[in-house]
Amino acid sequence: MNYPATRSEPIVDTLHGVQVADPFRWLEDEKSPEVQAWMKSQDALTRQWLGRVPVREALARRFRELFYVESISAPIRRGTRYFYARTHKDKEKAVIYWREGEKGAEKVLLDPNAWSQDGTVSLGVWNPSWDGRKVVFAQRPNAADEADLHVLDVDSGEWSRVDVIPGAKYASPKWAPDGKSFYYEWLPVDASIPVDQRPGYTELRHHVLGTDPKKDAVVHPRLGDPTTFLFGDLSRDGKYLFAYVIRGWSENDIYWKRVGEKDFRLLVKGEGANYSVQAWKDQFYVLTDEGASRKRVFRVSPSQPERAAWQQLLAEDAVASLESLQIVGGHLALEYLRDAATELRLITLEGRPVRTVALPGLGAASNLVGLEDADEAFFVFSSFTTPKQVYKTSVASGKVELWAKVELPVDTEQYTVQQVFYPSKDGTKVPMFLVHRKDLKRDGERPTLLYGYGGFNQNMQPSFRSSILPWLDAGGVYAVANLRGGGEYGKAWHEAGRLLRKQNVFDDFHAAAEYLAREKYTRPGRLAIHGGSNGGLLVGAAMTQRPELYGAVVCSVPLLDMVRYHQFGSGRTWVPEYGSAETPEQFKVLYAYSPYHALKAGVRYPPLLMMSADHDDRVDPMHARKFVAAVQSLAGQTAPALLRIESNAGHSGADQVAKAIESSADLFAFLFQTFEMTGPAGGATAEAR
Numbered sequence: 001m002n003y004p005a006t007r008s009e010p011i012v013d014t015l016h017g018v019q020v021a022d023p024f025r026w027l028e029d030e031k032s033p034e035v036q037a038w039m040k041s042q043d044a045l046t047r048q049w050l051g052r053v054p055v056r057e058a059l060a061r062r063f064r065e066l067f068y069v070e071s072i073s074a075p076i077r078r079g080t081r082y083f084y085a086r087t088h089k090d091k092e093k094a095v096i097y098w099r100e101g102e103k104g105a106e107k108v109l110l111d112p113n114a115w116s117q118d119g120t121v122s123l124g125v126w127n128p129s130w131d132g133r134k135v136v137f138a139q140r141p142n143a144a145d146e147a148d149l150h151v152l153d154v155d156s157g158e159w160s161r162v163d164v165i166p167g168a169k170y171a172s173p174k175w176a177p178d179g180k181s182f183y184y185e186w187l188p189v190d191a192s193i194p195v196d197q198r199p200g201y202t203e204l205r206h207h208v209l210g211t212d213p214k215k216d217a218v219v220h221p222r223l224g225d226p227t228t229f230l231f232g233d234l235s236r237d238g239k240y241l242f243a244y245v246i247r248g249w250s251e252n253d254i255y256w257k258r259v260g261e262k263d264f265r266l267l268v269k270g271e272g273a274n275y276s277v278q279a280w281k282d283q284f285y286v287l288t289d290e291g292a293s294r295k296r297v298f299r300v301s302p303s304q305p306e307r308a309a310w311q312q313l314l315a316e317d318a319v320a321s322l323e324s325l326q327i328v329g330g331h332l333a334l335e336y337l338r339d340a341a342t343e344l345r346l347i348t349l350e351g352r353p354v355r356t357v358a359l360p361g362l363g364a365a366s367n368l369v370g371l372e373d374a375d376e377a378f379f380v381f382s383s384f385t386t387p388k389q390v391y392k393t394s395v396a397s398g399k400v401e402l403w404a405k406v407e408l409p410v411d412t413e414q415y416t417v418q419q420v421f422y423p424s425k426d427g428t429k430v431p432m433f434l435v436h437r438k439d440l441k442r443d444g445e446r447p448t449l450l451y452g453y454g455g456f457n458q459n460m461q462p463s464f465r466s467s468i469l470p471w472l473d474a475g476g477v478y479a480v481a482n483l484r485g486g487g488e489y490g491k492a493w494h495e496a497g498r499l500l501r502k503q504n505v506f507d508d509f510h511a512a513a514e515y516l517a518r519e520k521y522t523r524p525g526r527l528a529i530h531g532g533s534n535g536g537l538l539v540g541a542a543m544t545q546r547p548e549l550y551g552a553v554v555c556s557v558p559l560l561d562m563v564r565y566h567q568f569g570s571g572r573t574w575v576p577e578y579g580s581a582e583t584p585e586q587f588k589v590l591y592a593y594s595p596y597h598a599l600k601a602g603v604r605y606p607p608l609l610m611m612s613a614d615h616d617d618r619v620d621p622m623h624a625r626k627f628v629a630a631v632q633s634l635a636g637q638t639a640p641a642l643l644r645i646e647s648n649a650g651h652s653g654a655d656q657v658a659k660a661i662e663s664s665a666d667l668f669a670f671l672f673q674t675f676e677m678t679g680p681a682g683g684a685t686a687e688a689r
Contacts, residue, residue, distance in 0.1 A: 001640050003632045004041035013563075016584045018591065020563055023633075027625040028568070035625070039614075039645055042628065046609075046642040047666075055678070056669035059470055063661040065409050066466040072404040074369045074378040074390050075102075081132030081154070083109065092119055092656040096126060098154060109154065110137060112655075119656045120648040125172055128154070129179035130236070134209070136163075136173045136182055142615035144650035145169050145570075149184065151209060165213040169617075170202060174234040181208040183219065183232050183241065196572045200226040204243055219243075220255075220264065226572035234259075235279035236372055240302070242267075242277060248576020249457045250274065250494065256284075256305075267305055274491075280327045280372050283349070285313070287325045292316035294490035297325060297332070297351070313351040321490040323459070328370040328377045329395030335367035339419065339431055340461055340488045344368065344379065346395065357393060358400050360386065362417075364461035368393070378403060382464035384435045384478075385412040410469055414438060417462065422515035425507040428484070428496075432512055433462050434521070435478040447476045447675045448522035450512060454483030454505035455534035456577055457494040467664045474677050477521050481512040483538075499579050500589050506541045513542075513549045525551045528671050532556035532611075533619055533651065540595030540627065547605045552674045554667055556611040557651055560623040562594035563587070568620035596623070599630050607639040609670040611646070611663070618651035642670070 008023035029035055050056060068089045075084040082102055085094040096110040115121040124138030124147045133154055138147035149171055151163035165171075166189045173184040186205045187198060204220035207213055220243045223230055229246040241259050246252040247270075254275050255264035268275050273290035277300075284300040297314035313332075316322075320336040320343060327333070331354060336343040342365040344357035359365055363383030370377030375395050382388045387406040393399060416438045421429045440446060449471060453460055460480050468478045482488045485497025485505040497505040513529075516522050529550050531539040536558020543553045563581045565571045579586030591597060599605075608631060612624035624643060631641040644666060646654055653663065671677070 001632075001638075002045075003641075004038060004045065006038065006629045006632060008629075008633060015563070015581060015591075016587050018587075020591065020597065022561075022564075024626045024629040027629055028564075028620075028622040030621065039625065039643075042625075042643040043645040046644045049640065049642060050644070050666045050669050053669040053673045055672045056665055059668050059672070060661055060665035062470050063467070063664050066469060067657050067661050067664075069406055069408060071388060071406045072390060074366065074380050074403075076128065076369065077371055077374065077376075078128040078130055079132035081128070083128050083132070083135075087657075092658055093123070096123070098128075098132070109135065109157075110152070115139070118648065119654075122655045124168075127173050127175065127182075129175045129182075130177055131179045134175075134179055136175070136184075138168050138171060140650070142648045142650060143652065143655050144615045144617045146617055147171065149173065160209070162210055163207070163213065165207065165216075170199075170229065170231075172231070174232065176234065177236070177238040181206060183207075183234055185230060185232060186216070195569065196567050197226045199229065199570065199573050200224050202230045204230060204232040227575045229573060233277075237279075239282075240279045240284075242279075244276075248574070250491075250498070250576060256302075258302075265305075267300075268307060276325070278325060278327050280349075285325060285327065285332065285349075286310070287322065289491040292490075293492040294320065295322035297322075297334075299349075299351075314347065321488065321493075323487070324367045326367050326370075327372045328368045329375045330373065331395055333368040333370075333377070333395075335365070337459060337461075337488055340433070340459060340482045342381075342461065355398050357398070360389065360391075362462065364463035368395075370395070384417045384433065384462050384464060385415050387412075387464050387466070408466065410466075415472055419462075420515070420519075422511055424484075424504070424511040426504070428504075428508070430481060430483065430508050430511065431488070432479055432481045432515070435468070435472060437472055437475065440475070440477065442520045444517070444520040444523050445526060446522050447471075447474070447526050447528070447671070447677055448479060448516055449476060449528045449530060449671065450479045450481065450509075450516065451530050451535070452481045452483050452509050452512070452538050453531060453533075453535040454481075454485035454497055454508065454538055456485070457487035457491075458534075459486055459488050467668075470668060471671070474672070476677075477516070479512065479516060479521075481509060483508040483512075485534075498577050499586070502578065502589065503593060505538060506545060506593065509538060509542050510546050510549060513546075524549050526675055528552035528554065528674070530554040530556070530667075531558075533558065536560070536619075536623075537562070537595070541593050541598070543605060543608070544595045544598035545593070547603055550606045552606055552671055553608045554611065554670065555608065555624070555627075557613055557616055557619050557621075557653075558610075558623050558627075559619055560594070560627040561596040562590040563597065565623070568622060569616070570618050571620070596627050596630060599627075599634065601635050603634075605631060605634070605637060605639060605641075607670075607674050608641040609667065610641070610643045611667065612643060613646045613649040613651065613653060615649060616651045621645075 011022045071087045073085040075082040093112040112123040122140040122143040124140045126137035135152045140147045147168040149165040149168045151160040167187040171184045173182045205216040231244040233242040243255040251270040254267040275288045278285045286298040296316045298310040299313045320338040324335040334345045346354040365381040368377040389405040390403045392403040529539045581587040612621045628643040
């Protein structure tokens with residue numbers, strides 16, 4: 001590989017008595033002309049390399065068939081109106097529509113396709129008022145997290161010129177019942193505030209329509225702590241305002257007050273526990289993992305909010321983890337996970353069981369979407385072999401009917417899904433989903449793509465992924481491991497993979513790879529791994545800890561320098577999850593697994609495709625740049641180390657279908673080329689036959 005020239009510098013920091021080399025620190029400065037030129041050269045080299053892969057165009061053709069589809073989201077009812085998102089075969093972005101009544105004429109509400117010629121302005125959060133007359137929504141330049149709030153009049157389609165609010169990076173607006181105001185989270189847009197300190201400046205504000213946003217009342221001041229989040233919520237009747245102080249993904253406090261009162265009062269102090277609250281008819285319904293790893297539910301009276309007066313409404317389940325609670329149709333709708341697959345249950349407001357909602361099969365479903373006092377509700381279901389479907393149900397009768405579904409040019413009957421359990425290094429049993437063609441030969445030679453995340457209490461569920469279909473058709477195996485650090489088995493599962501126990505996540509991943517080889521699905525030279533964000537850290541650690549175990553690595557928008565991560569992007573907010581190099585004990589663990597620092601000369605690392613984004617304001621792209629530079633600089637490293645940079649894209653990538661097609665085509669072209677797989681994509685290969 002003829003890589004662009006990359007200089008290194010003899011920078012060494014001494015941290016807690018340890019010398020830490022950082023030869024590519026100059027690549028942290030994205031605004032530097034030298035760094036910009038380096039990025040341009042690296043991206044050009046990568047695209048040239050990928051463009052020469054013979055099967056790439058066939059892959060892109062197949063992805064165009066799979067990605068340009070007609071689909072519809074579960075509708076949101078507000079007043080007599082229904083709001084939903086729809087994708088089209090001939091549009092790059094989803095369009096938001098509304099109807100007067102469920103069967104009314106469809107009308108365009110928001111069409112992000114028309115917002116910019118190059119498609120770089122995206123739609124973020126959107127929320128209709130309770131009467132369905134107004135919508136507050138966020139516009140995001142370059143699909144980044146930074147956003148501005150706008151307000152739209154539904155009947156006229158006109159945008160307010162007054163109600164424009166910058167600083168909406170973390171905003172999740174909540175409407176007052178009369179539709180004349182909303183509460184939201186606000187950040188100052190001030191270049192003088194260091195990026196890593198900015199989350200601590202978040203305020204909870206109240207905006208009255210038609211007034212100057214600069215004069216919005218601050219209902220909860222900034223916390224001043226960049227490792228915490230401040231989040232607000234308002235009850236449906238507008239009587240109760242809540243303020244969440246969130247420390248990482250393991251604990252939070254809740255404050256509350258009656259709207260009109262001056263001061264918030266503490267509802268609960270989260271010491272090692274998470275809480276969320278839903279208010280309805282002067283009762284608080286609290287979901288928590290306090291004293292219950294898989295969570296339980298309490299009912300709390302605002303007149304007696306003391307912790308000692310809380311009434312347990314629902315005990316912890318023995319085998320399933322309670323993920324979310326909604327009040328729908330005068331009942332509590334509960335979303336559970338049992339071995340990472342969804343169960344939906346209904347109970348009364350007094351805690352009596354009513355029914356388990358009938359799902360089409362084993363898969364992933366959203367919780368019910370509906371109103372507290374309306375019988376109808378909707379949910380979305382999919383599985384590895386079932387494209388997304390929207391169902392309508394009656395809370396009273398339990399009737400479930402298909403409301404909308406995605407039609408795809410694929411015969412999913414040719415695929416099979418199984419869930420296996422394998423032992424990790426310390427004996428912990430870890431689940432993993434395997435998807436492949438029914439006629440797969442288990443001869444130890446199947447190209448296999450292993451995906452994982454393992455962090456932040458996030459769950460990897462068996463949902464539909466159209467991007468893997470060409471891989472399956474070419475005889476490949478797709479595997480998803482439910483690693484510790486996620487929330488598939490509740491709080492204890494998450495705690496076992498965070499802070500000083502983070503190595504458990506990597507050990508779980510290595511054990512998944514060993515299982516796939518032991519059971520004759522594949523072998524190390526035919527095993528690829530993929531992860532993004534925290535999953536990018538995962539595959540970076542896997543690559544540097546056990547390079548002999550993997551045949552290819554796709555690393556997307558990752559964290560890789562774990563010594564300095566907290567100084568960039570939203571890094572300070574992740575200190576409760578990872579720890580900080582500023583603390584000696586945590587530094588020791590972080591430095592031990594930090595992929596950027598773990599690279600060693602003379603070790604043969606597998607081929608690497610690094611997928612970054614130029615406007616990622618969540619995980620700074622400096623991680624991707626420094627790691628690729630370090631790999632390329634290693635003497636004797638002959639496998640390619642490629643850096644692909646998505647332009648005008650944020651942490652979640654660009655939201656244009658065409659860019660998603662190009663990104664997926666490049667990802668799988670890299671794997672097909674690395675494993676010398678033949679096409680045509682979209683049909684069985686000679687190898688699979």
